[in-house]
Amino acid sequence: MEPFTTRPSPRLVGGPGALAELPACIRESGGKNVLIVTDPGIVAAGHVARATAMLTEAGIDFTVYDDTSENPEESDIAAACEFARGVEVDCFVGLGGGSSMDTAKGCNFLLTNGGTMSDYKGYALARTPLLPFVAVPTTAGTGSECQSYAVISRDQSHEKMACGDPGALATFAILDPELTASMPHQVAVLTALDALAHSLETAVCTRRNPLSSAFSREAFLHIASAIESTLAGNATGQDRSEMLLGASFSGLAIENSMLGAAHASANPLTARFGLAHGHAVALMLPHVMRYNYEEPAARDTYDHYGGLLSRRGYAEVPVTQWVEDLLGLAALPSLGEVGVDPRVFPELAEDATRQWTGQFNPRAMTAEGFVLLYQRAMDAVSAPSAL
Ligand SMILES: [Fe+2]
Incomplete structure (x- = not known):
């Protein structure tokens, strides 16, 4: 231990x-x-x-x-x-x-x-x-x-x-x-994706521990059970309960560990382009997960989460693919659509390296690594999801 x-x-x-x-x-x-x-x-x-x-x-x-x-x-x-x-x-x-x-x-x-x-x-x-x-x-x-x-x-x-x-x-x-229940739909979408990112980033960050991992996993399961209906705009009272528990348990996971590169790379997008926090985090999350997949412990956790999705009947795809499908359902404007110019990637990346939380990403982050993540996020196309 x-x-x-x-x-x-x-x-x-x-x-x-x-x-x-x-x-x-x-x-x-x-x-x-x-x-x-x-x-x-x-x-x-x-x-x-x-x-x-x-x-x-x-x-x-x-x-x-x-x-x-x-x-x-x-x-x-x-x-x-x-x-x-x-x-x-x-x-x-x-x-x-x-x-x-x-x-x-x-x-x-x-x-x-x-x-x-x-x-x-x-x-x-x-x-x-x-x-x-x-x-x-x-x-x-x-x-x-x-x-x-x-x-x-x-x-x-x-x-x-x-x-x-x-x-x-x-x-x-x-x-x-x-x-x-009073949240406007877009607020419900962006906050749900932020909570999902919290459950996934805390699960693999270098500061995770047995208690934070338990909160991350439980948060992920609550969120996974209700996020599709939340994004689709037809959440029930039960779904709202699940999302609230998931978000709060994710908060407990953060309190007991840390976040990672999705938050580190998202914060400069919010600071420079006014992109809403949940929007910025959501656009970066799948690219950070694919990047982290090279790290054995992170890969094991993501694979475990994919298995949880399958056993609970939520999805039969790897967890990163599931996150990308959710983003398709959310149909968020892409980095290009919100006016992010690739020429600022080096500056954004420098800002991202100064974000405290990025230090705890499972793969060590450099400015070059963040430029790569921004480039991949820029190249990604929001497509309607099959979900
Ligand atoms: Fe967040």
Whole structure:
């Protein structure tokens, strides 16, 4: 056995209607004055009104901050913190997708410890205890609800920073599949593909360990059972439950291991071309998997996952082919269609080599390796799938 150390998990509260447990989770976390960090789409979906009605009935004071930005940057977190300083806060609730949960975590760092988010790039750099945090995801993808990291971008370069601390981990994560029913179809597609990438990248990364591998595998099975209907736009309530469990278990796998070259190569595409995270990751994933297939342990894992697909009756093809078929079903615009020019590949590749997560890919990554991956992704044609 290789030496390893695992990290704690939030207490998970799951099931249809689990949002009703929010007041109890806040109380048990010690909160009396809550800042709910969310975004306008979640307000429009009615989730904030439902949550605040529950808090009112429970006698818990709250303030709503609904100005979260997609891919939050340092200045977004500073603005949220400025707002938080003006109200009484002893507990954060992140109600929304990854951006809302990461903004809540980032705001927690700045409110309790001061400075800017770049001060916390890395792990365990907070000197003062953070406030309790309750995570309520409304998407099934990021897994942020199960991670002690806030992913925040630098203002000018848009470089993603992973800012972690044991105190940033949620005390509770409420997994209510009724909340993810409001996702617009394209959000459901991109977050599902991101979650799938999390389950596959954590499974083969060099930081994997027995616990993260168990989470990766279980996440993969939940996701595999529901992703086709999610991409096709006909997911049932059961499918939404499966996707939410898969995304959260993938988050636990990340918390206990790391990601890989699909995320390392995707982040520069998001930073430079504004490509949505799940879109960028999905376009890179099969090429990274084919690249990693040369590494014996990664090949064994991919083959094992292919066997799982077959035994469960999901697909009779190798797992990489299955992922490519899913991308055909998602019909995402290709790198060329979103305006990526091959002449920038060397610059993108340099950026990719500086992504922390790329260091843990099963095959060591160089700039030349990333150029090859971008070239292969560029050459790939999105074709309607036979699925
Ligand atoms: Fe991701």
